Amino acid sequence: VERQLQIREISSDGHCMYRAVEDQLGQHGLGLTLKDLRAQTAQHMRSHTDDFLPFLTNTNTGDMYTPDEFDKYCSDVADTAAWGGQLELRALTQVLQRPIEVLQADSPAIMIGEEFDKSPITLIYMRHAYRLGEHYNSVERLKDPATQEET
Template identity: 80%
Template sequence: MEDVETAEEGLGKQHRKEKKDLQAKIQSMKNAVPKNDKKRRKQLIEEIAKLEADLNQKHEEELKQVKSPCAVGDKKVEAVVNGVEGLDLETEELKEAKHGRGPSKAQKRREKKAAVDRERDARIAEAEVENLTGLRHLERLKLAQKLAERRLQIREISSDGHCMYRAVEDQLSQHAMGLTVKELRTQTAQYMKSHADDFLPFLTNANTGDQYTSDEFEKYCGDVAESAAWGGHLELRALTQVLQLPIEVIQADSPAIIIGEEFDKQPITLIYMRHAFGLGEHYNSVERQMEPATPEQS
């Protein structure tokens, strides 16, 4: 078992290096394609998807080989080792049977660990399939194509309940407007509380379906200000009023929407992703694509 774990650890390091190398190669490929060549950019997205899929398949096959007892080391040696281990277990079981005992604590721990390992491996395999063929992967491809047409790229924001506010904070920093997540949350809650009639009709109790009471709305605003409560369309509407500028939201499967169009200013831009994580929706920021290095720079 220790040899297998050691092999897995070494393989994991190799896989991480190969993924890092692939990302560097992908970035180089992106830099080599002119931003205004839409046909080539589309082909590039497909090429990148295939490279990622091929690497993931290679890693899966290598991991399976490491975990397969017949694929590691010399088969004859392993047969002997397995035979010895089998004799040890048989001897232990015979001893336990003679004394009328069930499985030992050590055996139970081994079985429990094996079950946990099998469940973990199954989850990893499912996640890899989902990443390559599922909605999350398709959503990223569509967004990448939309952003490439505008010479933009996704700027990743951490998924911690504050993602919408962090994305706004990031956008503001790119426009030299310094507001923290805490300040954004506090001002959003204050605006909503002072304009309750504009927000209360859109909030309903999930259990009863009834419109929020004043107390429920007060608690809702308190969560906006003080907790990691997820932000959505209502909070974005409040933020446009707080910031006095429009907010554009780009999505994969529908046209971009602009909230706060009454403000005649350049909007800040967010990315809304339905399938980014296991919990569902997520907001990211955007940034200008890196310009390819010129011969003089390189």
């Protein structure tokens, strides 16, 4: 299926997933900022610990995060340029009450938050792109090169 989408480049600074979501929300007329999205993601994860903690493990020991490690993880989500992934996307779908579709070049699209009825926001996940290794971009409707109007 031809989607008629083009990439909207997002800076590679550790905030790319949140910036891509911010860009998508802006296209839907919603003005949540990167800082808002990070804070709400961390708050949701903290208030739904049982939904997220089992999926986080200490890379040195392989053990599930302790409550203190989980709290630090959530603080990093809120206050640093910590990279966002599947867990944070799941939290964001719940915060926004909106599905998030993740397109990838080498795999089928992933839809997170299918239980929500709002139109999905769409991100592009790029593995081994840029110098950071993994990256998220946003998309927009394809524009006619001659007129710059959506096709």
